Structures are given as structure tokens and as C-alpha cells.
Amino acid sequence: MAVFWYTLLFSCVALVHVLPETVGADKSQREREADKVVYLPGQPLEQFGFQHFAGYIKLRPNDEKALFYWFFEAQNDVSHRPLVLWLNGGHTGHKANEGRKKREEKGEGPGCSSVAYGAMQELGPFLVRNKGQLIYNKYSWNKVANILFLEAPVGVGFSYSNKSGDTEKLGDSITAEDSHAFLIGWFKRFPNFRLHDFYIAGESYAGHYVPQLANLIHEKNKGAKKGYSINLKGILMGNAVINDPTDQPGLIDYAWTHAIISDQLHRNIYKDCDFKSNISTSQCTMHIRGFLEAYSGIDIYNIYAPVCLSSLNKAAQKLIVAPRFFTQHDLWHKLPSGYDPCTEDYVEAYLNREDVQKALHANLTKLSYPYTPCSNIIRKWNDAPDTVLPIIRKLLNTGLRVWVFSGDTDGRVPVTSTRYSINEMGLKVKEEWRAWYHKQQVAGWVGTYVEGGLTFLTVRGAGHQVPMFAPDQSLSLFSHFLSNTPLPSSHH
Structure with missing residues (x-):
């Protein structure tokens, strides 16, 4: 009889120690099952x-x-x-x-x-x-x-x-x-x-x-x-x-090197805009407006992609993140923007x-x-x-x-x-700038640092x-990132 009561007592003590973990596991399993998406x-x-x-x-x-x-x-x-x-x-x-x-x-x-x-x-x-x-x-x-x-x-x-x-x-x-x-x-x-x-x-x-x-x-x-x-x-x-400090000049230089803005506008922006101090003069403001107007008919997010014509006049909230030199202009918010806005x-x-x-x-x-892809209620x-x-x-x-x-x-x-x-x-620099390949084609360029x-x-x-x-190439770069292996250096 003493053995029986000792065994029962030991079992109860063990149950007290196991129970919280078991209950937690059961709760997690129930929550997972409730979150499972059965059909879209x-x-x-x-x-x-x-x-x-x-x-x-x-x-x-x-x-x-x-x-x-x-x-x-x-x-x-x-x-x-x-x-x-x-x-x-x-x-x-x-x-x-x-x-x-x-x-x-x-x-x-x-x-x-x-x-x-x-x-x-x-x-x-x-x-x-x-x-x-x-x-x-x-x-x-x-x-x-x-x-x-x-x-x-x-x-x-x-x-x-x-x-x-x-x-x-x-x-x-x-x-x-x-x-x-x-x-x-x-x-x-x-x-x-x-x-x-x-x-x-x-x-x-x-x-x-x-x-x-x-x-x-x-x-x-x-x-x-x-x-x-x-x-x-x-x-x-x-x-x-x-x-x-580098995002802003990088934005200007990219537009210039891709023939979106003129030599003169490029020079004027650098002459009259102080990106380091973020102090904007009236001359700078005028130049930035010219910069924005240069982008007004194309998609700033992919300069060679067609825009969704049905969205051209819709000043929708897109994935725009910008320094204040650009966002103070109303025109910035009206640029065609957004990776096929029709899909959005x-x-x-x-x-x-x-x-x-x-x-x-x-x-x-x-x-x-x-529901909106970009929040309309975050105001600060x-x-x-x-x-x-x-x-x-x-x-x-x-x-x-x-x-x-x-x-x-x-x-x-x-x-x-x-x-x-x-x-x-x-x-x-560890490895100098070089081409990387996917399916025997140059997929981009890569460099690594020590x-x-x-x-x-x-x-x-x-x-x-x-x-x-670039879905195929992006999956390739993602796979190489996860495996920490170099991107292919030839088309073989």
C-alpha cells in the first residue's frame, strides 16, 4: 500500500512539472491549426x-x-x-x-x-x-x-x-x-x-x-x-x-547618366543645392522641380518599363521613400510610380x-x-x-x-x-567588380569586401x-546568399 501511495504521489508531482509545457504546446498547436490557410x-x-x-x-x-x-x-x-x-x-x-x-x-x-x-x-x-x-x-x-x-x-x-x-x-x-x-x-x-x-x-x-x-x-x-x-x-x-547624404546625389547622378536630365540641369543642381546641410534655396527648388518634371512621364522605379496608363492621373500612395529636397514638391507625389501600378x-x-x-x-x-498597400493612417x-x-x-x-x-x-x-x-x-575590396551569370547570360555585376x-x-x-x-535571377541570388556561395563567374 505504501508503494501505491508513493507511486501516485510521484505521478502527481511529475504531472505538475509537465503540465504547463504540455498545455503550452497544445495551445500553440491549436493556434497554428487555426491559422492554416486551407484555400485562397x-x-x-x-x-x-x-x-x-x-x-x-x-x-x-x-x-x-x-x-x-x-x-x-x-x-x-x-x-x-x-x-x-x-x-x-x-x-x-x-x-x-x-x-x-x-x-x-x-x-x-x-x-x-x-x-x-x-x-x-x-x-x-x-x-x-x-x-x-x-x-x-x-x-x-x-x-x-x-x-x-x-x-x-x-x-x-x-x-x-x-x-x-x-x-x-x-x-x-x-x-x-x-x-x-x-x-x-x-x-x-x-x-x-x-x-x-x-x-x-x-x-x-x-x-x-x-x-x-x-x-x-x-x-x-x-x-x-x-x-x-x-x-x-x-x-x-x-x-x-x-x-x-549619398542617396540624394546618387539620385541626381543616375538621372543624368541615363539621359533623363540635361547636363545643364545636372550642373545647376550641384551648384545651388547643398545636400549635406539640407538647406534649400529658391534656385535649388526650381532645379529640383525640373528634375521631377523629367520623370513625370515614366516610372521612376523602372525607367525602361511601360506605365499603367489607367493610373497615370491617380496620385496614389506608392512605395516612395524620399529625401526632403524632393518630397516638398507636390509633383513628387504625382509621378507615375509603382512596378506596374495596375498590378497594385x-x-x-x-x-x-x-x-x-x-x-x-x-x-x-x-x-x-x-485595406491599402501603403498605409493612409500613419501620419507621423x-x-x-x-x-x-x-x-x-x-x-x-x-x-x-x-x-x-x-x-x-x-x-x-x-x-x-x-x-x-x-x-x-x-x-x-576582396573580389573586384565582375559579371555574374544565370542561364549563360550576364545577370548583373558583383563585388565583395574583406x-x-x-x-x-x-x-x-x-x-x-x-x-x-527579374524573378529567375532573383531566386538565383537568393539561393546563393543562403548557401553563402559565390555567384557564378561564367556562363557554364
């Missing part, structure tokens, strides 16, 4: 061998923020593939950077969705076409990785806060903190991915988001409790805003459909505003450094892999800007959204 309206009829999930992660017990995500498992070998977070950037149109000292004019203002752009126009497995039809993207990045798309900060896409004042307090720092909190919550829901190699990738204003989030992860990993460390291995950024219109219509939102477990709180951006180059250098010194790529027909964050920015870092493993490359003929304009 308009999706192709063929069967796909991967699962995908969408839903919300509440950031903290004591706040009202919830960020929306869409996660695609890899198409094969899920348990051994890395996990990659994709972030999109920002646009202008709101009074941004109000907290930046001596800069009250309109400037860089994030607020665009990685679901509307990254997932549904660029690198996700399902791309939106006219009349709500989806096509399968044979160059989807989930061919080689598990891909997680996040709409951040709150106010972007389906992400929200029940506390209205939260959208007035946004900036780079809060976005990084909230994105980190999201990742901690997401890993609790998907614990099987906690030990996977983790990378952060993005484009445009994600040139701020990506390194700042990577830096925060690095710092928080130092004192992280068990289960809260993130296995960060590297970052990848495309056509990225990383250094204001299709995506917006699709994500506003009730059946689509139901399938994605989105808009559960019935937001008071329609309280902090954004002029440069993230010191952060990139710090990340290189920690041993993280850093690749930066440029679609070379993008006039908005052109290859000249990125080249000037990287040159500012004064890194020692310090920490920085790689800088171009994608030939691609605009701002590289995976949209």
Missing part, C-alpha cells in the same frame, strides 16, 4: 506540396497591438530549410520624421505592406492578376526557404492597435521593438522553427528596418532566456535606403474582398478603413537616423552575412546611391522590385 479564392487548381498560415500575433499582454503575418513553408525539406523574414519599405505622402531635429518637411515615411508587395507581387508563391485570379509563381522564394511576410508597424495592412494613439508614436525604434516582440510570439506558435537558421530580407525603406531589427536581435540574444534567442545568420537588402490595383481589390480576408484570418476586428514618423551605415558595419563585425543588391533600372533608390553609400564605409563578408551586386534590367522584374 482564385488560386490555381493544381495541388501544391506546402502549407501556409496567416493570422495575428498579439505583441505583449499589456498593450493593444497585433501584427499580421503570412507564412509559407518551404516547398520541400521544410525542417532543414532556413527561415527568412521579408519586410517591405515605405512611401511619402504624410508628414514624416516630425521628431527629427531641424527637419520638419516631408521626408521618409514607412508604411507599405510586405503582403501586398513582397508576397503578392514579387516573391510569394501566389501572384495576383486581373479579376482576382492568382497564378503560381515558379520562382517563388519558398522553393529554397521558409518565408515569413510581416505587416509592420501597426497601421500597415491588416496590422492594428486598439489604442488609436499608437499610430502617432511610430518610428524606427518602435518598429524594431514591435517586430522583435512579434518574432518572439511567432516562435512560440511555431516552436519547430526556433532553431532554424534565420535571415532578414527586404527592400526600399527596409534598408532601415532590416539592419535595425538585426541589431536589436543581436543585442537581445546576449541576455536572452531559453527559447527567446533567435538564430540570426545574416541580412539581405535590395535597392535599400541606407544613407541620406489588382492586389488592393483582392485583399479588400471579404472572402479573401476570411481565408487569411485577417481583419477580424473589422477595421474602420479599407518620430525617429529615423540619417544613416544606418554604422549599424551595418557593427553587424559585419559580429560575423553576420550582409548582401546588398540593386536592380539597375531603378531611378528611385538607384545603384549609384547604393554604390556611394558602400564607398562611404571605406571597406577593403570586412565581415559584405557582398554588393546588381541585377541587370531589374527595377526597384527586383523579384518582380
